[in-house]
Amino acid sequence: MNDRDLDDALIALADSTRRAILHRLSQGEARVTDVAAPFAISLNSVSKHIRMLERAGLVQRRRAGRDHFLALDPRPLEEAAAWIEAQRGEWTVRLDALDDLLRSRNQKKRRRRR
Amino acid sequence: MNDRDLDDALIALADSTRRAILHRLSQGEARVTDVAAPFAISLNSVSKHIRMLERAGLVQRRRAGRDHFLALDPRPLEEAAAWIEAQRGEWTVRLDALDDLLRSRNQKKRRRRR
Numbered sequence: 001m002n003d004r005d006l007d008d009a010l011i012a013l014a015d016s017t018r019r020a021i022l023h024r025l026s027q028g029e030a031r032v033t034d035v036a037a038p039f040a041i042s043l044n045s046v047s048k049h050i051r052m053l054e055r056a057g058l059v060q061r062r063r064a065g066r067d068h069f070l071a072l073d074p075r076p077l078e079e080a081a082a083w084i085e086a087q088r089g090e091w092t093v094r095l096d097a098l099d100d101l102l103r104s105r106n107q108k109k110r111r112r113r114r
Numbered sequence: 115m116n117d118r119d120l121d122d123a124l125i126a127l128a129d130s131t132r133r134a135i136l137h138r139l140s141q142g143e144a145r146v147t148d149v150a151a152p153f154a155i156s157l158n159s160v161s162k163h164i165r166m167l168e169r170a171g172l173v174q175r176r177r178a179g180r181d182h183f184l185a186l187d188p189r190p191l192e193e194a195a196a197w198i199e200a201q202r203g204e205w206t207v208r209l210d211a212l213d214d215l216l217r218s219r220n221q222k223k224r225r226r227r228r
Contacts, residue, residue: 010128
């Protein structure tokens with residue numbers, strides 16, 4: 001995933017309506033109208049959110065006659081998770097190193113006091 | 115973390131310069147000028163990115179005389195990771211259920227063929 005794709009995925013995730021749509025689709029494929037039904041906003045507004053999710057690659061659309069079915073594509077979620085995990089890993093390593101340093105200093109201090 | 119805070123964290127993460135700043139800070143606390151140095155953009159532009167990271171709670175600023183030190187605050191990263199993980203978990207459960215269904219159908223087919 002390049003930087004631009006990661007930007008698009010994170011921006012697409014940065015909205016509670018879009019997160020609710022993805023949550024709905026995590027339960028299974030659904031018609032556009034069924035996805036839109038629980039929201040207090042217009043079908044047109046929901047459609048705009050869905051198109052943003054499609055552009056970010058988080059949602060795939062399947063046409064069956066008149067019906068449009070939406071499905072979650074978790075690959076951009078995986079990529080976003082991988083980036084966050086990588087950060088988390090480095091941060092934890094740094095904290096552990098700091099922890100070790102402080103512990104060894106304290107041990108030296110204690111030895112000097114004896 | 116409420117929805118608005120999660121929105122802010124994800125929008126703050128949705129930019130490669132801001133991700134690079136966080137990556138730099140994952141190595142340890144740093145002066146604003148040192149954080150800005152590797153970037154080909156103006157100090158003013160980097161400062162805007164830093165302020166956005168501060169507003170999202172991803173960066174903390176410590177003043178020591180004239181020096182401004184920046185440190186990564188990983189808490190919003192943890193929250194964003196938790197949301198993505200929750201989605202991933204549900205999606206995996208759904209995929210596993212689908213997998214079981216297909217497997218049991220195939221087994222029935224095979225039994226019929228015998």
